Amino acid sequence: MGVRAWDTHSVRARPNRRGWGLVPRLRFTAEDLLRVTFADEPAPMVELTLAVAALQRSDPLFAPWRRRTVRTLPRSAGPLRELVPATGKGPLFLDPPARGFDEGLDGVLSTPARFVRAELRRVHARGTRPLPWTRLLADRDGEAWRILEAAVRAARATMLEPAWDRVRAGFDAERAWRLQQLARQGIRTTLAGLAPGARWHGTALELGGADTEGAAEGLEFALDGQGITLLPSVFWTGRPLVGTYPQGTFLVYPAVTPLPLLDDPGRPHAPTALVALLGRTRAAVLECLVQPRTSTDLVRELGLAKSSVSEHTKALRAARLTTAQRDGKAVWHSCTPLGLELLGGFPA
Structure with a gap:
């Protein structure tokens, strides 16, 4: 993640055109x-950049994941590690919060040369030695890009890609819990x-x-x-990151359940752990409802009859495991x- 540029001459930090930064204090108004x-x-380009940073961080929770990933990461991915350090403070143009990977990559590849040049100059000003191919990025050299x-x-x-289902499941569970x-x-x-x-x-x-880390950034x-x-x-x-983009201001924060716990083969899969209590189909219905779904969604995704969905959701509501709300x-x-x-062992 790129570091935001701050105006250190004022008490309130002024954000640059866009980017991410560690911010000690967020000031809200009632309207905010x-x-x-x-x-x-989840935003694929944001998660990808943070994954590259996690590959180089010393967090012991990610140690098994790092060992597996290093063994399988192809050499062609190496240049990305040269741009994104363990702190995640790489060039701002690498991680737009686009909703899709293709959209995000298009945004990266179409970054104006002036902004690329400014960001690479900022990154290298911290003492990292520029590599020949990164210098050529600023000149919009076709081979470098x-x-x-x-x-x-x-x-x-x-x-x-291999972890995306787990990334999405962790995101959905986190979002559902925070909304509750x-x-x-x-x-x-909730914000605190x-x-x-x-x-x-x-x-x-x-x-x-x-x-705390990053307190001097603003x-x-x-x-x-x-x-x-x-x-x-x-x-x-790490600490939450704040970034301002044309789409708005974003706060990236650590999900309660990080990828290694979602990925741990020793961690019981929710339906398997609950099957003795709820039954296989009912446990699968409960897992689907981490993200709100209609009865029609459940019929389509689980391949169940409408009457069966009605029976299972009624039983889950009676056990106070789910709620239902009519909309038209x-x-x-x-x-x-x-x-x-x-399902996930989240704190009460």
Whole structure:
């Protein structure tokens, strides 16, 4: 993730054109709190960049994943590791929060030369030695950009594609749990729960004190009524990152369940763990409802008869594991906090 440029001459940090940064304090207005939203799905380019950073971080939780990934990562992906360090503070143009990989990669490849040049100059100003091919990126050299595109595609094929179902499952579970928390405890408690030790001081959310990593990058980021979109990541385990893009301002934070726990073969799969209690089909229905779905969705995704879906959802509601809400002719089902705890072991 790229570091945001800050105006250190003012108390309030002024964001540059776009990018990501560690921010000790977020300043909300009442309008901002009304405009807090959750992303609908993970952003592939953001997750890919964070995966490259995780590959180089010393987090022991990711150690088995790092060993497996290093063995399978092709040499063609190497240039991406040369651009993204363990801190994740690489060039800002590498990780737009686009909803699809192709859309995100198109955004990377179409970055204006002036912005590429400025970002590479910023990255290399920190003491990293520029490589010949990265210097050519700033000149829009065709071969250099083909190297970068090949590196992104190779890294995606090795790190993202095999794990994408788990990435999406972790994202959906995290989002569902936070929305339940929002309904039960309100927006201030939900936002304060995104980082260990986070706390409110008036309308400012403290995400890290002066002794935390990145505290010098900016004193405060004021949202000024534009709101913010929450984007959980199963690869990131550091402090929340704030980034402003044409699509809006995003807060990337670590999902409660990181990828290694989703990926751990010793961790019981939810339907298998619950099958003795609920039955195989009912457990599968419960797992699907980590993300809200209609009865028609369940019929299509699980290959069940409509009457069977009705029977299973009724039983799950009676056990207070799911809820149902009618919207016109459709009935939307979703997990309750109890259902989420049974599936993923999330805290109450």
